[in-house]
Amino acid sequence: MADSDMGELAPSSSMDRRDPDLYIEDGNIVLSAKDNENNTVYFRVHKSTLVKNSPEAFGNMFSVPTPPNMDQYDGVPLVQMPDDAKSLRDFLTILYDPQCIATILKAEDFPKMLRPVELARKYQVDWICKLVASQLQSSWPDSLFQWNIVAREEGDIRAWDAYRTEAPEGDMDEPRGLRCLPEPVSSIILARQCDVPAILPVAFLHLLRFPSEIYDYNEVFPWQIPERSLLSQQDWARLVLARERITRWFTQEGPQPWKDCGTSGMQCQVITLTTWLNIAQEVAVDGNILKLYGRQVKGDICDKCKQKLEDRFYHLSVQFFRNLKHFFQLDE
Known part of the structure; x- marks a missing residue:
């Protein structure tokens, strides 16, 4: 409930909580968001960090003088965000630790970038989208020559997997330098959000060649399992018609x-x-x-x-x- 004099909000549920990593004691603003169980999560951060990364969205928001009756939490202004807590946490983590995005992108773990990119576009944090776009272009082949290099390496991985199942333990070192293509569905979504249409054809082809009945790692198909549940109905139809x-x-x-x-x-x-x-x-x-x-x-x-x-x-x-x-x- 809100105190009529101070506007200070008290926790409304015993499950409401402060984020363990992003509740910074010297922060001068608290952002709150609901988790998937409708509990409130509080993030105490710095206005300067938000404005530096988002001069348009957050800069304009904080340029307006704080009204005297604005809600507060723990002695600082409280802004109730419309975003879900998980997305907001992932987004803020990147703002405070930009190096983590390099780690994610180097591993081509594109599903982890879906939430941050969605909020980066919403709050106009352009550098996040630019980094993702650059990695997408590097990760996906843009020529038949590059596709065939990946295909040969996939064949080498299959051969190694087949040998590993029969070889004595420790008899063969894991091959180094071999790579498979990234997870296709998240790549397709990010390519559209970050304006990288050039990778869409090969990403759809990679998704098309993956058997729909495979839901776990398979020696014959040594690829990241597609996040099929994220695919739109329009793109499901696109795959069916393309195969025909x-x-x-x-x-x-x-x-x-x-x-x-x-x-x-x-x-x-x-x-x-x-x-x-x-x-x-x-x-x-x-x-x-x-x-x-x-x-x-x-x-x-x-x-x-x-x-x-x-x-x-x-x-x-x-x-x-x-x-x-x-x-x-x-x-x-």
């Missing part, structure tokens, strides 16, 4: 009969068509035509037809990468 669009395109690009076969044309054509149909079945599942890059043709097929088919794989991979925006309808 990619499958249809690949099927239409199938090999046509040719006459310049080095040996038995019919035998080579049968193997070629069988190979194509098998790949089409894989594409219908994961939509990832880029795995054709460098793929070798197996079977009793002449060298000329083998080379022709492998060249076709290469050119389709290049064409597919160039048109990712179209397949995911990101060029509208």
Whole structure:
């Protein structure tokens, strides 16, 4: 309840509390926010820190003289924030310890940046969004060459995981320098919030190729588990339509009969068509035509037809990468 003379607020619930790390004794303002159980969390901070990072939002807020009847808490002005306590805590932590954002971004732990970025945009703390944008651009491949480097490293990780399950304990050191792509859904959300549209096509492709029934680390798919619950209905539909669009395109690009076969044309054509149909079945599942890059043709097929088919794989991979925006309808 509020004291009619002083405007001092007393805790309204036994579960209301002061944040253990962000209740600074010499702070000159208290921000309060509700947690997910509707209890109030109090953050005692410095106006100067807020204004330095947000001259527009917080600067304008504090430029207005404090009214005499303003609510107070613990002897300083109290501002009741509309944000949830967890988001506010993550946001304030970065303002007071900017180095922590470097640690998060270096680890490509983009889900941890969703709440801070949301408040950074709301309160116009531009440097947070710029740092996230820069890391997103560095973390996601922007060329077929870079994608293939990551794909090879994923293959090395699979091989190491497979060996580790059978090798004696301590017989093999963990591979160093190998990396997988970041969690895709948080990357997609942050890319839109921080204006990095260039990463969206590869982020959606990475999400598309991840089996929906996998919810934990898997040796075959050594990637961060997607935060699927955060994906919008529109983007769910985007994935479904993209898979159909990619499958249809690949099927239409199938090999046509040719006459310049080095040996038995019919035998080579049968193997070629069988190979194509098998790949089409894989594409219908994961939509990832880029795995054709460098793929070798197996079977009793002449060298000329083998080379022709492998060249076709290469050119389709290049064409597919160039048109990712179209397949995911990101060029509208």
